[in-house]
Amino acid sequence: MQSFFEYIDRLTPALSKEALAAIGEIAARRTVPRRTLLLRAGEICSNFYFIEKGLGRVFYYRNDQEVTAWFGFEGQVISAIDSFFTGFPSEYWIEILEESEVRVVGNQDIEWLFRHYPETERLGRLMITENYLRLDERMKLFAFHTAEQRYQLVLKQFPSILQRVPLHMIASYIGVTQVTLSRIRAEY
Amino acid sequence: MQSFFEYIDRLTPALSKEALAAIGEIAARRTVPRRTLLLRAGEICSNFYFIEKGLGRVFYYRNDQEVTAWFGFEGQVISAIDSFFTGFPSEYWIEILEESEVRVVGNQDIEWLFRHYPETERLGRLMITENYLRLDERMKLFAFHTAEQRYQLVLKQFPSILQRVPLHMIASYIGVTQVTLSRIRAEY
């Protein structure tokens, strides 16, 4: 369990009580059942989701096959950034994999927050930076490592992933088919 | 020629004269000769570079082969984000491909700017968002398209690229070897 406010406090410890209270207003807590689709491709994603407990993912279809692009574990953020920041329909799907406790934060509310509490711009900037770096990490996973190394690194990064995520999702996340992942796993 | 201040004005038209003047102070203009390495892997990247005129790239080595990760054409930003935002040594190289006019902006100066002109936090946020989206676009290039389509799309996105960038850099940018790119190009 990782509370949204602990997360905020880590990024911007100096935030005023008023700003924090305002964030409390707009960040609705919600319990989401397993296998819920929070977004379908073609829809506009007007929220981001902070995972306080549980697990979700972002995925897309390539030749009728699901490909997982992003996991959101406890303390992490999930959204369809291609839509969230542009207002255009997303090409991504968002799915909750386990019953989860999330904070839902809407586009409009964030704009309102920035306008009324300019100090929160800094929080916004740091949250985006953190996720930008996460995406860069993912690029580097492919840039510098073989499929086998990617598998090992993902296990290290998310120690509970084998217990919580089916292998075909891990396979597509590391950029191979499930058959290839099986071959990798067999080599031990 | 795309001036840094036009770019800023597009993102934050409401910025105060004082803030703009301060940015003018910290964003040094510099003429960079062709083939200049602005960063080597292992070094800490404490600047970003706005390309007012010319062209640069970010690349890395995979099995002793250069792989281009990012181009910066006029009006775009180049940096090694893995280092710029973290302070750790980068795994990327930055190279200027053509004699270029750039604006160099340092880490420390940006922090100073944010502190003294909080309104500039917004500019920072929007610049990061824009580049985050560019990285996502690049992920989607691979997610949804074949190598041949990636080649076509890159030509469309950067119409002058064939005249300005050798094919081996384009090949690695779209995730294939130069031999494969040659095969793709031959199919017309």
Place this chain on the structure above:
DNA sequence: TACTGATTTTAACATTTGTAAAAGCGCGGG
């Protein structure tokens, strides 16, 4: 315990892409 459905592994084969090296092309300098 045995059945059912979901998940994972295995097998056989096809295809793509990479590797290494040679050949071709184009342009500027001697």
Place this chain on the structure above:
DNA sequence: CCCGCGCTTTTACAAATGTTAAAATCAGTA
């Protein structure tokens, strides 16, 4: 004008991964 150098294409072969389908394993439950 020709040579040489850098860039690009071509060739032949090897290796890795994908595809399809079947078999095996596992989990939950009747």
